[in-house]
Amino acid sequence: MLYETIRLAIQAIWRNALRSFLTVLGVVIGVAAVIAMVTLGQGTTISVQSSIASLGSNLLMVRPGQLTQTPGGGGLGVASFRIADADLIERDISRVRAVAPTDSRTLTAIAGNKSHVTSVIGTDNRYFLVREWPVVEGRQFLAGELQSGSAVCVIGQKAATELFGNQSPIDASIRLKQMSCKVIGVLEEKGASSFGNDQDDTIIMPIKTFQRRLSGNSDVTLIYVAAVSDAAVEQVKSDLQALFRERRHISEGEDDDFMVMDMKQVSSMLGTIMGVLTGLLAAVAGVSLLVGGIGIMNIMLVSVTERTREIGIRLAIGAREAQVLVQFLVEAMVLSLVGGLIGIALGLALAAIGSSVLGVPFVIDPAVIALAFLFSALVGVVFGYFPARNAARLDPIEALRHE
Numbered sequence: 142m143l144y145e146t147i148r149l150a151i152q153a154i155w156r157n158a159l160r161s162f163l164t165v166l167g168v169v170i171g172v173a174a175v176i177a178m179v180t181l182g183q184g185t186t187i188s189v190q191s192s193i194a195s196l197g198s199n200l201l202m203v204r205p206g207q208l209t210q211t212p213g214g215g216g217l218g219v220a221s222f223r224i225a226d227a228d229l230i231e232r233d234i235s236r237v238r239a240v241a242p243t244d245s246r247t248l249t250a251i252a253g254n255k256s257h258v259t260s261v262i263g264t265d266n267r268y269f270l271v272r273e274w275p276v277v278e279g280r281q282f283l284a285g286e287l288q289s290g291s292a293v294c295v296i297g298q299k300a301a302t303e304l305f306g307n308q309s310p311i312d313a314s315i316r317l318k319q320m321s322c323k324v325i326g327v328l329e330e331k332g333a334s335s336f337g338n339d340q341d342d343t344i345i346m347p348i349k350t351f352q353r354r355l356s357g358n359s360d361v362t363l364i365y366v367a368a369v370s371d372a373a374v375e376q377v378k379s380d381l382q383a384l385f386r387e388r389r390h391i392s393e394g395e396d397d398d399f400m401v402m403d404m405k406q407v408s409s410m411l412g413t414i415m416g417v418l419t420g421l422l423a424a425v426a427g428v429s430l431l432v433g434g435i436g437i438m439n440i441m442l443v444s445v446t447e448r449t450r451e452i453g454i455r456l457a458i459g460a461r462e463a464q465v466l467v468q469f470l471v472e473a474m475v476l477s478l479v480g481g482l483i484g485i486a487l488g489l490a491l492a493a494i495g496s497s498v499l500g501v502p503f504v505i506d507p508a509v510i511a512l513a514f515l516f517s518a519l520v521g522v523v524f525g526y527f528p529a530r531n532a533a534r535l536d537p538i539e540a541l542r543h544e
Contacts, residue, residue, distance in 0.1 A: 151475060164440040165480030167433025168520060172484025172513045173491060175423050175430070179509045180492035182419025184501040189411050199238075199371050200271060201378055201403045203230075203364040203385070219398045220389070221360035224348065229388070230366060234380045236373040241268040242361040244351060250344060251316040252304040259300050260343045261317060263351020269328075271367040279311045279326030282347055290349035295326035297341035315344065320354045322346060374403050430516060433480065434524035437473055466530060474521035481517030485510055 155161075206219045227242035243264040250259050262268070266281045276295060286293050294315060301310045310324045322344075331340040352359050368377040381401045385391075389398060489505065496503035 160440065161476060164436050165433070165476050165483070167429055167436045168477050168480030168517050169433075169484040169487060171427060171430030171433050172481050172517055173488035175427055175513050176485060176488030176509060177491040177495065178422040179419055180489070180504060180506065181495045181499070181501070182415060182422065183504050183506060184492075184496050185499070186412055186415040186419070187504060188501040189415060199368040199374055201366040201368065201374065201381065201401060203366060203381060203399060203401050204362060205399050221358075221362060222364060223359055223361055226361065226385075226388070227364050230364065230381065230384065233384060234377060236369045236377055238367045238369045239267045239270040240367075241265065241271045241365040242348060243268060243363045243365065244348065244356055244361055245363075246355060248317050248355070250300065250304060252310075252313060255304050257300065257303040259303075261351070261355065262343060262345045263348035263356070264345060265348055268345065268365065271365040274331060275329050276326040277329045278309070279324070281326060287347045287349065290347055290353050292320060292322040292346075292350055292354070293325045294322040294344050294346040295328060296324055296345070297328045297339075297343040298330040299339050299341035300344055301327050303342075317344070318355060322350070374405075378403055427516075430520055434477070434520040437476055437521065438524040440476075470522065470526060473524065473526075474518060477517045477521030477524075478514075481514045484517065485513060488513070 203222070205221050222242065224242050227240045231237060231240045241264050243262055245260055245262045247258060248261045250257050250261075265287050269275065269281060279295070281295065282291075282293065285291070296304075296310060296315070304310065304315065305313060310327060313324050314321050315324060316322075328341070328343075328345075348361075366377065366381065368374045378401050382397065385399050385401075386397065391397060489510075493503050
């Protein structure tokens with residue numbers, strides 16, 4: 142009985158193949174969009190989290206201000222850090238491997254007849270240690286260069302390529318604003334960061350040089366702190382919070398005017414943000430599933446009208462209302478399920494292409510595929526029921542009179 146019902150439903154769909162295809166197009170687009178968006182979102186989340194993990198799970202970042210305040214300088218009315226703050230961390234907090242004070246600006250670098258907008262960071266040799274970022278050509282800063290604020294710099298691979306092409310940049314000069322600095326080293330290639338920017342597109346110089354010649358102040362906007370091990374991170378974080386609350390004269394009950402973030406916290410925060418964005422995109426894409434369902438209902442109503450006489454004949458020769466109801470309901474479900482299968486294939490193909498273009502992992506989530514397929518089936522049942530009920534309730538005599 143069920144086999145016969147399915148066979149009749151497929152025959153009815155095949156008789157109007159083009160109309161049936163256009164009917165399921167909304168379901169196809171909806172399912173494909175949901176799967177593509179969710180798959181790309183999950184791949185991006187994994188990429189972000191792995192990128193953060195590559196920085197080192199024992200790394201902490203301390204910056205003035207809170208997330209709700211203006212970035213960069215630490216927030217309105219909030220005092221920036223100083224180099225002495227970094228030295229104090231290294232002196233007073235145990236289980237710390239290295240501390241690197243930094244400040245940064247985005248500037249135009251000029252070398253010969255080439256110019257390139259890049260990130261310029263002021264710091265010292267401890268930065269290379271906490272970021273686990275070795276110099277592969279040339280050397281790091283000498284103690285005298287750091288102390289005197291010499292005009293020297295170490296550059297990333299991307300900045301070197303943009304400014305010098307295939308030539309070695311060692312001993313060449315780069316102009317930043319009115320200052321000229323000598324290239325003494327090139328960093329190992331590191332790739333894109335979790336925030337999407339190219340980490341290799343950077344120029345690093347002694348922090349005293351940066352403060353005197355570029356920023357014009359003694360501010361430190363970010364301090365990197367590397368704990369001796371993963372197990373020491375929580376203790377170091379607690380000690381940092383206690384140290385800066387005391388140093389910045391924050392009374393009990395007052396909120397901190399600084400942030401201490403570890404990589405797990407950053408990863409969790411970005412993962413939550415990516416999850417919310419993925420959910421919103423999937424919800425927007427899911428609207429087209431509803432549009433597809435309305436399309437199925439519309440075409441099924443048209444089909445009932447066209448086949449009124451056929452329905453009347455079936456009822457007149459003994460078919461029960463339930464059989465007619467099931468026949469039209471199965472037609473609607475077949476339409477939506479076929480659309481769901483095509484949408485799954487299309488969505489995975491689009492996600493694979495998008496992952497390749499964006500450079501993120503292609504992660505297939507069976508739960509998402511199953512949910513999209515079940516939702517497409519539900520669309521068929523919900524939007525097919527009303528036309529099927531109308532067909533089943535037709536008066537056989539009136540149906541036979543229909544032309």
